[in-house]
Amino acid sequence: MSQDTSFMPPDLQHELAVLGSADIVVGIPSYNNARTIGHVVKAVQAGLGKYFPELHAVLVNSDGGSTDGTPAVAREASIGDYRTVLAAHPLRPVHRITTPYHGLPGKGSALRTVFGAASLLGVRACAVVDSDLRSITPEWIDLLLSPVLKEGFDFVAPLYKRHKYDGTITNSIVYPLTRALYGRPVRQPIGGDFGFSGRLAEHYLTHDVWSSDVARFGIDIWMTTTAITGGFRVCQSFLGAKLHDVKDPGVDLSAMLTQVVSSVFALMEAHEPQWRQVRESTPVPVFGFEYSVGLESIQVNVERMVQIFCSGVRELGEVWERCLQPDTLEEVHSLAGQAPAGFRFPAPLWARVVYDFAVAHHARVVNRDHLLRSLTPLYLGRTASFVLETSNADAGEVEGIIEDLCHEFETSKPYLIERWHATRGGLS
Amino acid sequence: MNDPFTTRLLRALDVFFEAVMRFLPGLLAALLIIALGLVIGWLLKVIVRRLLLLARFDRLCDSWGVSQALARADVRVTPTALAATSLFWVVLASFAMAALAALEVTAVDQLISSFFLYLPRVLAALAILLAGFVMSNFLARATLLAAVNANAPSPRAISLVVKLLIAILSFAMALEQLQIAKNIVLAAFVITFGAVMLSLAIAFGAGGRDVARRVLERQFKDVDPDKDRDDLSHL
Numbered sequence: 171m172s173q174d175t176s177f178m179p180p181d182l183q184h185e186l187a188v189l190g191s192a193d194i195v196v197g198i199p200s201y202n203n204a205r206t207i208g209h210v211v212k213a214v215q216a217g218l219g220k221y222f223p224e225l226h227a228v229l230v231n232s233d234g235g236s237t238d239g240t241p242a243v244a245r246e247a248s249i250g251d252y253r254t255v256l257a258a259h260p261l262r263p264v265h266r267i268t269t270p271y272h273g274l275p276g277k278g279s280a281l282r283t284v285f286g287a288a289s290l291l292g293v294r295a296c297a298v299v300d301s302d303l304r305s306i307t308p309e310w311i312d313l314l315l316s317p318v319l320k321e322g323f324d325f326v327a328p329l330y331k332r333h334k335y336d337g338t339i340t341n342s343i344v345y346p347l348t349r350a351l352y353g354r355p356v357r358q359p360i361g362g363d364f365g366f367s368g369r370l371a372e373h374y375l376t377h378d379v380w381s382s383d384v385a386r387f388g389i390d391i392w393m394t395t396t397a398i399t400g401g402f403r404v405c406q407s408f409l410g411a412k413l414h415d416v417k418d419p420g421v422d423l424s425a426m427l428t429q430v431v432s433s434v435f436a437l438m439e440a441h442e443p444q445w446r447q448v449r450e451s452t453p454v455p456v457f458g459f460e461y462s463v464g465l466e467s468i469q470v471n472v473e474r475m476v477q478i479f480c481s482g483v484r485e486l487g488e489v490w491e492r493c494l495q496p497d498t499l500e501e502v503h504s505l506a507g508q509a510p511a512g513f514r515f516p517a518p519l520w521a522r523v524v525y526d527f528a529v530a531h532h533a534r535v536v537n538r539d540h541l542l543r544s545l546t547p548l549y550l551g552r553t554a555s556f557v558l559e560t561s562n563a564d565a566g567e568v569e570g571i572i573e574d575l576c577h578e579f580e581t582s583k584p585y586l587i588e589r590w591h592a593t594r595g596g597l598s
Numbered sequence: 599m600n601d602p603f604t605t606r607l608l609r610a611l612d613v614f615f616e617a618v619m620r621f622l623p624g625l626l627a628a629l630l631i632i633a634l635g636l637v638i639g640w641l642l643k644v645i646v647r648r649l650l651l652l653a654r655f656d657r658l659c660d661s662w663g664v665s666q667a668l669a670r671a672d673v674r675v676t677p678t679a680l681a682a683t684s685l686f687w688v689v690l691a692s693f694a695m696a697a698l699a700a701l702e703v704t705a706v707d708q709l710i711s712s713f714f715l716y717l718p719r720v721l722a723a724l725a726i727l728l729a730g731f732v733m734s735n736f737l738a739r740a741t742l743l744a745a746v747n748a749n750a751p752s753p754r755a756i757s758l759v760v761k762l763l764i765a766i767l768s769f770a771m772a773l774e775q776l777q778i779a780k781n782i783v784l785a786a787f788v789i790t791f792g793a794v795m796l797s798l799a800i801a802f803g804a805g806g807r808d809v810a811r812r813v814l815e816r817q818f819k820d821v822d823p824d825k826d827r828d829d830l831s832h833l
Contacts, residue, residue, distance in 0.1 A: 339832045360833065423832060424747040430833065470830055474749060481746045485753050489739070492660075536661045537736065543743040553830070 177380070178286045182269040189265060192291040193225035194218065194315060195371075197284030199277050200244065200301035201234040206415050207301045208247035211266075214299065215249050217311025218264050222319075230287050231268040231301075232280035240301070241268040276386030278379075281393075288371040295319050297326075297365045302415035306363075313407035313458050314365030321457075324402035326365030327356045327394060329456060330412035334560055334568040335468045338553045339430055341572050343524060344391065347434055350579035352398045352441070353448040357406060360390040360430065370402055388433030395437045399444045408458030427549055428542040435531040435542075446587060451580065462565065475554035476510040482547025489544040493530030495589075498522050505551065515555035521578040523548055525586040533593040621701070628697035635693020639686040647682040655681070663735035692717075723772040730768020734761045759798070766790060 175183060196214050200207055211229065218227045231244040245268050267287070273279035281298055288296045295318040299306060317323040340360060349355045374396065379385070384392045397404055438445065482490075483506040490499055501519050508514065527545055531538055560568050650656075659665045659677035668677065675683070695713050698706045738761035745753030770787040774780060802810055 336831050337833060338830060422747075424744070426832060468830060478747065478749050481749065481753065485742060485746050489743075534657070534661065537739075540739055540743060543740075543747065546743075546747045553832075 174375075175286045175290055177272050178283055178290075179269055179272060182267065182283070182287070183290070185267060186287055186290045189228065189291060191226070192228045192265070192293050193295070194222060194227040194319075195284060195288040195291060195293045195296045196227065196229050196311065197281060197287075197296065197298040198229065198231045198244065198301050199234070199280030199284070199298070200231055200236060200240045201275075202236045202238045202240060203301040203415070204236070204238040204240045204243045206304060207231070207240055208243045210299060210301050210303050210306055211244050211247040212249050213303075213306045213308055214311055215247075215264050217308035219249075220308050221312040222315065224262075226262050226265075228265045228267060228287065228291060228293075230284050231266075232271045232283040233268065234275050234280060235270060244268050244301075273380055274385040276389070278385035278387070278389035278392070281389050282375070282380055282385070285371045285374050288368055289375055293368045293371070295365065295367055296371050297363075299363045300414065303363070303413070304415060305411045305413035307410070310363065310409050313409055314363065317405050317407060317457050318365050318367050321405070322403065323405045323455075324367040324370045325394070325397035325404045326457075327404065327406045327454075328358050328361035328363045328412075329406045329408040329458070329460075330358060330361065331408075331410055331461075331463045331565075332412060333466070333468050334563065334565060335470055335557060338556065339427060339549070342520070342549065342552055342556065342575065343431060344434060345572070346521070346576045346579040347524060347528075348391070348395065348398075349451050349576050350583050351438065351445040351448065352395065353451040354398050354404060354454055355451050355576070356394055356398070356404065356454055359394040361412075362390055363409065364390075364393060365407070366393070366397070367402075370397060370400075373400055373402070383429070383433060383436065387429045388436070391430070391433050391437065395441065399441045405455040405457060408456060408460050410461070411463040423550075424543050424546045427546055428539060431527075431542050431545060432531075432538065435528055438528055439532060442590070451576075470557050472513070472554045472557050473510050475550040475557075476513050479513075479515075479547045479551030479554065480506045482544070482551075486544050486547065489536055489540060492535045493541060493544075494523065494526045498526055502548070510554075511558075513551070513554055513558060515552040517575045517578045518582065520548075520552045520575070521582045522585065523552075524579070525582060525589065528586065529589045529593060532590060624701045627700040631693055631697040631700055632690075635690050635697070639689035639693070642689055643682045643686040646685050647678055650678040650681060662732045663739075664732070667731065667735075719775055719777065723775040726768055726772045726775060730764060730771070734764035734768070737761070737764060759794075763791075763794070766794075 196218065198207065198210055198214070211231070214229055218225075218229075231241065233241050233244075245266065269283065271279050271283040273282065284296065284298060295315045297311060297314040299310065299314075314326050314328075317326045337358075340358065344359055345355075345357060348359045374393065377396065379392065382388075483503055487499075490502070494502065498519065502523070505513075505515060505519075527541065530536065530541055535541070556571070560571060563571070655678050656665065656676050664677055668675075668680070673680065695710045699710050738757045741760045742753050742757035744750075745756045750756065766787065770783055773783045
């Protein structure tokens with residue numbers, strides 16, 4: 171209750187003051203999600219009614235100024251007759267709040283409002299779920315909140331069943347890097363759906379990051395990294411399949427990659443003392459019953475990816491030679507001669523490329539936006555190699571390949587530390 | 599003693615010495631001003647050099663592409679050293695002009711006033727050229743990256759066009775600032791800019807007829823929409 175909550179709209183503060191206190195807050199950030207938010211709200215309502223009927227829960231929809239009627243849908247969506255989905259009627263109805271948020275437009279600002287609501291209500295547990303989810307079920311609420319309420323965990327990261335080609339930025343950069351840096355194998359560090367304790371929500375609010383990229387797009391990795399580096403108890407919950415609304419096809423991959431990687435690299439700067447000490451990773455407990463699900467097939471244009479990689483090799487030498495070590499650059503150049511059908515980008519080389527980019531970002535050897543955009547052809551090269559390598563592999567084998575990549579990142583970590591250290595006296 | 603030759607000689611010498619005596623204080627003052635200029639210029643050079651080193655100016659120039667351009671032009675000093683030395687010479691030149699003013703020569707006075715009136719224009723032109731250079735490098739690289747990532751044909755050529763256009767624009771603006779043949783520069787710029795655009799349009803329409811057709815077909819017709827499809831969800 172001691173936190174500054176002046177960033178919250180006065181109407182929301184008043185409504186929360188009238189409510190007084192609560193046990194649970196579930197936050198749903200939204201922006202033009204009228205098509206899907208109704209389903210998400212119903213699933214949350216049912217989950218709270220089914221698994222936590224005796225607890226006082228508040229649902230907060232923090233909206234970024236939707237123009238498609240999202241807040242109205244969130245306000246009006248209701249299960250109606252609880253008897254059709256639940257065996258017992260909940261003792262206390264879920265209190266629902268729809269509010270705009272203040273600050274920079276983005277998911278981070280939306281979640282800050284949720285943290286603020288949790289802080290003012292003094293809740294024991296919170297969960298946040300994306301508003302574009304199509305596969306959310308009431309069980310998700312149990313899986314995200316029970317480890318906090320019943321097992322004393324502070325942060326619950328999601329575990330999804332995804333297609334082997336789904337989430338390639340997570341699989342090839344964010345997961346291996348986060349695991350190697352901080353020593354906690356959180357499989358979906360930017361999953362987007364999390365559970366956390368009221369204590370951790372308070373801790374999030376103490377950080378002054380709300381004018382930075384965290385407020386706009388880097389909130390997911392920031393929440394995960396802050397929980398790990400803050401020494402909070404972290405676990406994972408298996409939620410099943412993750413299916414969400416079709417993203418705008420116009421969304422530029424390069425911009426998306428730049429946003430994600432810049433967030434991870436910025437956190438590396440902030441937590442250098444911690445990750446420098448980490449030598450190995452320790453397992454993260456997993457909750458939930460794992461099962462396999464049928465997933466729709468994904469069409470991948472490998473030839474185009476290899477074309478972009480080769481174009482990068484031809485044209486981006488001027489940028490790459492400033493960030494990649496000469497032997498790494500030479501190896502990258504040698505890959506361009508391969509036939510597309512048998513194209514391979516070795517995992518050890520990829521780990522060195524990512525570490526070289528992290529060091530170059532740290533040393534600001536070139537404009538940071540340009541640096542990260544020049545990573546796109548390399549990332550597509552690695553993704554093409556991964557797709558070809560796993561074309562006949564099942565889910566277990568694919569996880570094995572990702573595991574091998576993580577080991578490469580872990581064994582190459584001394585290389586990162588050495589190069590990072592060298593930048594203090596000028597880039598080597 | 600009163601013969602006309604001696605009188606004239608003495609008068610001439612008298613006038614000469616008088617002129618020398620009139621000129622000497624000015625000369626001494628001019629020498630003193632130049633000496634002062636040397637000291638101040640040297641001091642400023644040292645201070646600016648240290649400040650730029652502290653601000654990691656060389657690394658900044660490296661990321662802007664200035665260092666590479668200097669290397670290409672066979673300038674073998676660091677940007678920091680170049681900036682500090684340039685400042686020294688600007689300060690010395692300004693003091694030299696002040697020194698000339700101390701001589702109180704009418705023709706020189708006019709030259710000096712013209713110099714000091716023109717100096718801001720020279721500095722503004724230099725600033726425009728520098729900004730144009732930095733911007734052309736920055737935008738050319740941004741264009742190159744965007745073109746490569748979009749798998750566009752000839753990304754290098756696209757980025758070169760952007761670089762050239764900005765360089766031409768900034769050069770024309772610098773000349774306009776220097777007031778060198780304003781009308782000719784303006785006309786030359788309009789003609790050059792128009793010519794570049796026209797030649798690009800003709801090159802694209804004639805040389806790249808097939809490419810143009812493909813681009814337009816892709817925009818307005820359903821030509822194998824699955825060909826470039828990618829369902830990959832990267833996050």
